[in-house]
Amino acid sequence: xxxQGVEPDELTQPFWDAANExxxxxxxxxxxxxxxxxxxxxxxxxxxxxxxxxxxxxGRGRIYNYGVVHDCPVRLLQEDQPFNLAVIMLDDDPGVQxxxxxxxxxxxxxxxxxxxxxxxxxxxxxxxVPEWRVIDG
Amino acid sequence: xxxxxxPDAMYRNDEGLxxxxxxxxxxxxGVGHAPTARRWDGRPETCVGxxxxxxxxxxxxxxxxxxxxxDGLVVVPVTTTGAFWxxxxxxxxxxxxxxxxxxxxxxxxAKLSAEWxxxxxxxxxxxxxxxxxxxxxxxxxxxxxxxxxxxxxxxxLVVKSWHNFEGRYYQGGANAGNALPGTPAITQLWxxxxxxxxxxxxxxxxxxxxxxHDMMAPFMENSRRNGxxxxxxxxxxxxxxxxGPEDYLASRWIAKPxxxxxxxxxxxxxxxxxxxxxxxxxxxxxxxxYILNHASxxxxxxxxxxxxxxxxxxxxxTGRKIYEGAGITAEDLSFENMYDGFSLFHQxxxxxxxxxxxxxxxxxxxxxxxxxxxxPNPVSPSGGNVGSGRSRVWMHTDCIQQLQGRAGARQVTGVxxxxxxxxxxxxLGGNYTVWSASPD
Ligand SMILES: [Zn+2]
Numbered sequence: 001x002x003x004q005g006v007e008p009d010e011l012t013q014p015f016w017d018a019a020n021e022x023x024x025x026x027x028x029x030x031x032x033x034x035x036x037x038x039x040x041x042x043x044x045x046x047x048x049x050x051x052x053x054x055x056x057x058x059g060r061g062r063i064y065n066y067g068v069v070h071d072c073p074v075r076l077l078q079e080d081q082p083f084n085l086a087v088i089m090l091d092d093d094p095g096v097q098x099x100x101x102x103x104x105x106x107x108x109x110x111x112x113x114x115x116x117x118x119x120x121x122x123x124x125x126x127x128x129v130p131e132w133r134v135i136d137g
Numbered sequence: 138x139x140x141x142x143x144p145d146a147m148y149r150n151d152e153g154l155x156x157x158x159x160x161x162x163x164x165x166x167g168v169g170h171a172p173t174a175r176r177w178d179g180r181p182e183t184c185v186g187x188x189x190x191x192x193x194x195x196x197x198x199x200x201x202x203x204x205x206x207x208d209g210l211v212v213v214p215v216t217t218t219g220a221f222w223x224x225x226x227x228x229x230x231x232x233x234x235x236x237x238x239x240x241x242x243x244x245x246x247a248k249l250s251a252e253w254x255x256x257x258x259x260x261x262x263x264x265x266x267x268x269x270x271x272x273x274x275x276x277x278x279x280x281x282x283x284x285x286x287x288x289x290x291x292x293x294l295v296v297k298s299w300h301n302f303e304g305r306y307y308q309g310g311a312n313a314g315n316a317l318p319g320t321p322a323i324t325q326l327w328x329x330x331x332x333x334x335x336x337x338x339x340x341x342x343x344x345x346x347x348x349x350h351d352m353m354a355p356f357m358e359n360s361r362r363n364g365x366x367x368x369x370x371x372x373x374x375x376x377x378x379x380x381g382p383e384d385y386l387a388s389r390w391i392a393k394p395x396x397x398x399x400x401x402x403x404x405x406x407x408x409x410x411x412x413x414x415x416x417x418x419x420x421x422x423x424x425x426x427y428i429l430n431h432a433s434x435x436x437x438x439x440x441x442x443x444x445x446x447x448x449x450x451x452x453x454x455t456g457r458k459i460y461e462g463a464g465i466t467a468e469d470l471s472f473e474n475m476y477d478g479f480s481l482f483h484q485x486x487x488x489x490x491x492x493x494x495x496x497x498x499x500x501x502x503x504x505x506x507x508x509x510x511x512x513p514n515p516v517s518p519s520g521g522n523v524g525s526g527r528s529r530v531w532m533h534t535d536c537i538q539q540l541q542g543r544a545g546a547r548q549v550t551g552v553x554x555x556x557x558x559x560x561x562x563x564x565l566g567g568n569y570t571v572w573s574a575s576p577d
Pocket of ligand 1: 030031032034043045046049051
């Protein structure tokens with residue numbers, strides 16, 4: 001599926017740079033030892049804003065849940081309707097979620113709970129974007 | 138005059154606050170609604186500012202209060218349904234020039250300031266207190282109740298309005314472009330529609346409790362039926378169509394398991410109320426409806442979408458806060474008007490309240506019983522957004538009208554209307570009001 005391109009901004013530049021190197025990094029607060037995604041300028045759990053870094057994670061996860069999008073607001077994705085839109089929980093911290101179109105998985109035939117691993121797909125402007133594929137076990 | 142946004146301290150977010158200090162001392166009296174429309178037709182007399190003035194004047198007249206007695210105005214400044222005035226599109230000067238203006242030419246067209254309203258309602262000569270309760274009518278009601286209780290205003294109007302322009306919902310702007318900035322890209326590249334997150338929570342709910350989307354049909358039918366008995370609402374005014382199980386279940390998916398009817402329809406609307414102290418309310422034209430409590434949740438999900446665990450923990454917490462501050466239990470509720478736009482989360486609110494003793498996972502079974510206004514367990518007698526279009530206002534209007542005994546064809550008959558609860562929007566986060574026919 002052809003996703004919109006990405007123009008990295010100050011907050012997310014490290015995330016997108018890592019994606020272009022086929023690495024998945026997630027914001028981590030050093031002070032409270034907790035991953036957070038989506039990223040933000042401050043740690044949501046530390047009253048003083050915490051101490052954020054970008055941490056490379058394993059790139060493994062599980063399909064937590066999914067829906068099937070039939071009426072997508074994003075123009076570029078409309079030609080691919082209907083499509084799966086799943087939420088992945090990261091093995092590194094199952095409270096942390098990422099979206100996936102689950103490339104290769106038939107529409108509405110999603111193995112909830114299945115193991116997945118990260119992969120990287122080019123978007124409309126060439127920026128690589130993390131996606132997820134089902135793996136055995 | 139510059140209107141401040143309500144400070145966080147005005148909301149009752151925490152458990153353990155005890156009985157609300159102004160319990161029974163604040164009352165809603167007047168109700169006003171402007172006619173609804175699917176979209177703005179471009180005329181000055183139907184712009185969001187104009188319909189807001191209409192709703193406010195009706196609320197004032199309904200309460201039987203002289204405009205110069207009103208000393209407060211609480212406004213929800215955001216009026217969009219997801220439709221925005223496109224950058225670069227020429228301004229509708231004929232509309233703008235039909236009103237007294239503020240420094241933003243789209244004030245009264247695509248947003249609403251207290252200053253714009255006061256500049257165009259010259260009869261409001263004594264308004265000393267203005268405040269914004271951003272978001273929904275539910276927020277603004279919390280703010281108004283607290284403001285009247287705290288003595289910041291004694292006779293206060295509160296209003297929420299919505300504008301809807303031509304064009305498809307949420308399809309313009311960034312969604313039409315070829316690239317997104319990095320931060321929104323992290324959540325928006327995958328293209329989930331507005332109801333996607335709710336659909337996921339519902340899917341998890343169905344998996345956990347062995348339920349199915351078909352089980353929503355009686356709720357949807359009941360809500361539309363109640364909505365068609367709501368003369369102020371969109372479906373009653375423009376499309377008086379029942380929503381039977383066949384029509385509901387045959388409708389197209391938006392984000393499966395959310396279908397078209399699970400998504401409320403964006404409309405032009407305005408709803409307003411007149412609040413006052415319980416004491417002053419005695420002399421007004423309508424029976425006062427007393428506020429027993431207001432409660433809020435500002436909980437956010439840990440990551441992208443709320444999990445069912447997060448939803449259930451927060452709705453339960455919200456239920457406890459609602460009851461604690463009002464000094465009531467679930468058994469005291471005559472009816473409930475919790476939010477429903479999206480329909481697929483109404484059951485979370487019900488279960489969090491423990492309405493009629495239902496527990497987590499039981500609400501869809503409850504929907505298969507008599508939930509009508511004529512039975513002992515009325516569910517959403519307002520019909521909510523399902524029954525009358527997107528406003529997040531109907532539930533509150535219905536609570537007031539039910540307890541005043543003037544809900545007309547919607548009046549509950551299976552229970553004596555004594556205490557009602559309304560509020561939302563989402564199960565995680567939201568603002569709630571407990572209404573009562575009596576102050577104690
Ligand atoms: Zn931290």
